[in-house]
Amino acid sequence: MMPPTTLARRAAPVLACIGLLALWQVAALALKNDSFPTAIEAIRAIPSILGDKEALINIIASLRRMAIGFGVAVFVSIPLGLMMGRSRAVAAFFNPLLMVIYPVPKAALMPIIMLWLGVGDITKTLVIFLGVSLPVIYHSFEGAKAVEEKMLWSGAAMGLSAAQRMVWIVLPASLPEILTGCRTGLVLALITMITSEMIARQSGAGNILFNALDMGQYDTVFAMIIIVGAMGIGLDALFERVRAKLVRWSEPQFDIPLSFS
Amino acid sequence: MAEPVATRKPASSIIEIEHVSQIFQTSARKDHQALSDISLTIEEGAFVSILGPSGCGKSTLLYIVGGFVSPTGGAAKMKGKTIAGPGPDRGPVFQEFALFPWKTVLGNVTYGPRQQGMSASEADAQSRALIEMVGLKGYESFYPKELSGGMKQRVALARTLAYHPEVLLMDEPFGALDAHTRTRLQNDLLNIWERDRKTVLFVTHSVDEAVFLSDKVVMMSKSPGRIRQVIDIDLPRPRRRNELLLDPRYQKYVVDIERMFDESDEVGSRS
Ligand SMILES: Nc1ncnc2c1ncn2[C@@H]1O[C@H](COP(=O)(O)OP(=O)(O)O)[C@@H](O)[C@H]1O
Ligand SMILES: [Mg+2]
Numbered sequence: 001m002m003p004p005t006t007l008a009r010r011a012a013p014v015l016a017c018i019g020l021l022a023l024w025q026v027a028a029l030a031l032k033n034d035s036f037p038t039a040i041e042a043i044r045a046i047p048s049i050l051g052d053k054e055a056l057i058n059i060i061a062s063l064r065r066m067a068i069g070f071g072v073a074v075f076v077s078i079p080l081g082l083m084m085g086r087s088r089a090v091a092a093f094f095n096p097l098l099m100v101i102y103p104v105p106k107a108a109l110m111p112i113i114m115l116w117l118g119v120g121d122i123t124k125t126l127v128i129f130l131g132v133s134l135p136v137i138y139h140s141f142e143g144a145k146a147v148e149e150k151m152l153w154s155g156a157a158m159g160l161s162a163a164q165r166m167v168w169i170v171l172p173a174s175l176p177e178i179l180t181g182c183r184t185g186l187v188l189a190l191i192t193m194i195t196s197e198m199i200a201r202q203s204g205a206g207n208i209l210f211n212a213l214d215m216g217q218y219d220t221v222f223a224m225i226i227i228v229g230a231m232g233i234g235l236d237a238l239f240e241r242v243r244a245k246l247v248r249w250s251e252p253q254f255d256i257p258l259s260f261s
Numbered sequence: 262m263a264e265p266v267a268t269r270k271p272a273s274s275i276i277e278i279e280h281v282s283q284i285f286q287t288s289a290r291k292d293h294q295a296l297s298d299i300s301l302t303i304e305e306g307a308f309v310s311i312l313g314p315s316g317c318g319k320s321t322l323l324y325i326v327g328g329f330v331s332p333t334g335g336a337a338k339m340k341g342k343t344i345a346g347p348g349p350d351r352g353p354v355f356q357e358f359a360l361f362p363w364k365t366v367l368g369n370v371t372y373g374p375r376q377q378g379m380s381a382s383e384a385d386a387q388s389r390a391l392i393e394m395v396g397l398k399g400y401e402s403f404y405p406k407e408l409s410g411g412m413k414q415r416v417a418l419a420r421t422l423a424y425h426p427e428v429l430l431m432d433e434p435f436g437a438l439d440a441h442t443r444t445r446l447q448n449d450l451l452n453i454w455e456r457d458r459k460t461v462l463f464v465t466h467s468v469d470e471a472v473f474l475s476d477k478v479v480m481m482s483k484s485p486g487r488i489r490q491v492i493d494i495d496l497p498r499p500r501r502r503n504e505l506l507l508d509p510r511y512q513k514y515v516v517d518i519e520r521m522f523d524e525s526d527e528v529g530s531r532s
Contacts, residue, residue, distance in 0.1 A: 148357065150353075150355045150357050151361065153329045153347060153353060153355075154353060154355070154359045154361075154420075154421075156328075156329070156346070156347035157327065157347045157348065157351065157352055157426070158349060158376045158377070158424055159348070159349050159373075159377060159424075160376060169361070172361070173361075173362070173363070175363070249362055249364075249404045249405075249406065250362060250363070250406070251406075252406070
């Protein structure tokens with residue numbers, strides 16, 4: 001049996017979604033505007049999008065770019081962030097570069113990248129990569145910096161080399177912080193994915209959305225917003241499950257009544 | 262051929278600290294001398310305590326022997342070889358426990374032996390026996406966050422004993438524990454130690470603790486950290502706390518050392 005608090009926690013997001021949709025429905029009915037379909041109209045348009053082969057190919061292409069951009073970013077950013085957190089020289093080298101890149105909206109770089117690399121997959125994937133990298137680097141850096149020195153000393157006394165300590169101590173010790181960065185990165189990947197397709201209109205979920213907008217198919221526009229939103233919520237929830245499992249050991253625990261005697 | 266006459270040290274010395282000094286660069290661009298010309302020989306199998314007021318450089322000295330910090334002057338040697346870095350022959354136990362929080366109790370204890378190339382099954386069996394020895398049987402699959410401070414320090418001790426260091430380096434290991442837990446751990450440490458008589462270098466600022474545990478107490482004074490006096494604790498072993506507390510010889514050691522301790526504290530605070 002699920003305790004009532006767990007039940008409430010699980011039900012809360014669902015209730016929030018239903019509430020939002022209901023609010024939308026009422027607002028759309030009240031405004032009676034052509035460019036603002038009701039929630040029910042938008043939801044009705046979803047099956048025809050997901051049933052359309054062309055649209056499906058577009059959405060899958062988007063997801064593929066997002067997965068590659070996110071994957072490569074995580075793969076590169078975690079080691080970089082960890083090394084920056086443990087080595088003053090590495091941090092001093094990369095910090096100025098990151099400080100410059102950090103506040104620039106990654107989508108604003110798109111025109112330049114498009115000029116160099118064209119409007120294809122590479123450009124869009126690169127923008128996603130850039131969007132994901134910074135939070136992951138930052139959180140990996142913070143995580144590695146906070147690793148207790150005595151823990152590393154204990155490892156060194158057991159015979160772990162500097163490289164081994166990085167992999168077997170710094171990495172797991174920083175994992176809670178790293179995964180926090182990855183979670184932010186995942187949402188940013190979705191955002192930069194849509195933005196990039198909005199700028200380089202050629203394929204993808206963002207492209208369907210803005211084409212529909214151009215043609216005045218507002219129910220499709222809103223249906224796409226729902227689809228993209230659901231993808232974001234789904235991915236985030238999935239990631240959160242994996243994260244919680246991986247760092248169970250670090251979550252504070254208040255209810256274990258143990259004392260040694 | 263004649264034996265070299267110069268080797269006057271007892272053959273059983275395991276650690277030699279020779280004219281070690283340590284100067285830290287502080288942020289105020291002023292150098293801070295934490296240790297000044299420390300020389301000390303530790304014999305194999307001895308339980309030696311380093312006793313001194315807070316800030317006199319006890320931890321620094323222990324870190325130098327551990328190889329975690331290299332001294333700015335002099336050298337520390339282990340079995341005649343200059344200590345250049347950490348190694349499994351010297352096992353640290355820190356006040357902060359420094360357990361691996363992502364590993365269970367068993368995972369923490371097997372870590373060292375596995376790293377040293379012991380087979381999984383052997384490391385497992387040996388670690389379970391050690392966990393039982395430190396009184397934590399039944400807690401093998403617990404994570405550190407699920408343990409009390411005293412239990413964590415027991416795990417830390419087992420984790421270090423597991424890779425069989427020749428010397429145990431303990432830096433105020435019971436300093437973060439409440440008085441009751443502290444007493445229990447002192448007793449248990451002594452019981453464990455009296456079984457295999459590993460060399461122990463034990464940092465503390467508690468006079469009782471130093472006298473109760475040690476063969477030798479090295480008293481340090483502050484600013485800069487120096488050795489003030491080395492006192493042999495000539496009390497019979499195995500030691501039992503309830504007997505010892507009533508022993509006038511024990512009481513005299515405690516009173517004498519406490520008096521010196523107070524004086525050295527005053528010397529330290531004058532600067
Ligand atoms: N890494 C460091 N940098 C600068 N000063 C230090 C450093 N480590 C220790 N010290 C200073 O050296 C002195 C001795 O420190 P420590 O060995 O920790 O003393 P104890 O363990 O006896 O309390 C203190 O004054 C402390 O502030
Ligand atoms: Mg200290």
